Amino acid sequence: MPEGLFPRERSEPAPGAVHVPGWLPLERQRELVEACREFGRGPVAYESTVLPGGGVMSVRSLHLGRRWVPYRYLDGVAVELPDWLVELGRAALVEAYGRHRGYAPDTGLVNFYGDGARMGMHQDREERSPAPVVSVSLGDTCVFRLGNTEDRGRPWTDVELASGDLFVFGGPSRCAFHGVPKVYAGTAEPALGLRGRLNITLRETGL
Numbered sequence: 787m788p789e790g791l792f793p794r795e796r797s798e799p800a801p802g803a804v805h806v807p808g809w810l811p812l813e814r815q816r817e818l819v820e821a822c823r824e825f826g827r828g829p830v831a832y833e834s835t836v837l838p839g840g841g842v843m844s845v846r847s848l849h850l851g852r853r854w855v856p857y858r859y860l861d862g863v864a865v866e867l868p869d870w871l872v873e874l875g876r877a878a879l880v881e882a883y884g885r886h887r888g889y890a891p892d893t894g895l896v897n898f899y900g901d902g903a904r905m906g907m908h909q910d911r912e913e914r915s916p917a918p919v920v921s922v923s924l925g926d927t928c929v930f931r932l933g934n935t936e937d938r939g940r941p942w943t944d945v946e947l948a949s950g951d952l953f954v955f956g957g958p959s960r961c962a963f964h965g966v967p968k969v970y971a972g973t974a975e976p977a978l979g980l981r982g983r984l985n986i987t988l989r990e991t992g993l
């Protein structure tokens with residue numbers, strides 16, 4: 787359980803993967819939570835993704851820019867990825883790697899983890915661009931499992947992602963398997979005004 791007793795330090799759990807705890811101050815987190823609420827008012831919505839086997843994902847997802855469906859990106863865009871999220875992605879890469887190399891994400895995925903939601907081990911591999919994935923967490927703390935590039939199994943490293951944390955995976959970790967096996971319900975800072983966990987990921991599809 788996250789106890790908040792120990793300072794959480796920046797780490798590089800695998801080559802190309804960088805975790806920056808507490809990257810965003812509370813006020814910025816609140817703005818992002820409000821923006822995620824606003825996105826859900828339309829014209830796109832938070833929806834549970836149905837997998838080809840019939841399973842339904844427990845997270846509810848909203849797509850900005852290019853829309854992902856299992857396991858490809860659709861043509862066309864219902865809602866543009868806002869410029870300020872592109873800028874956030876660039877700032878994230880500068881924070882993680884010292885430069886952003888013209889990072890131009892064209893898809894943003896907002897995942898909401900309500901009670902009991904989790905995400906199985908998978909690769910983000912429908913993009914053609916090798917540019918990193920930027921991930922920002924809001925609300926409840928979770929266990930983020932960063933695996934290897936071969937399969938869903940071990941070796942993996944578990945990292946706790948709390949509200950305001952940045953996680954970037956690029957380079958040799960870009961196609962690492964990863965997932966969210968656990969969310970610690972009720973751990974969000976009450977002042978954030980969010981029950982559950984939100985995760986924003988930015989990617990360049992290269993499509």
Ligand SMILES: O=C(O)CCC(=O)C(=O)O
Pocket residue numbers: 895897905910921930964965966985987
């Ligand atoms: O929620 C997270 O931290 C990870 C989300 C993720 O892996 C994805 O949307 O592909």
Ligand SMILES: [Fe+2]
Pocket residue numbers: 908909910964
């Ligand atoms: Fe992913």
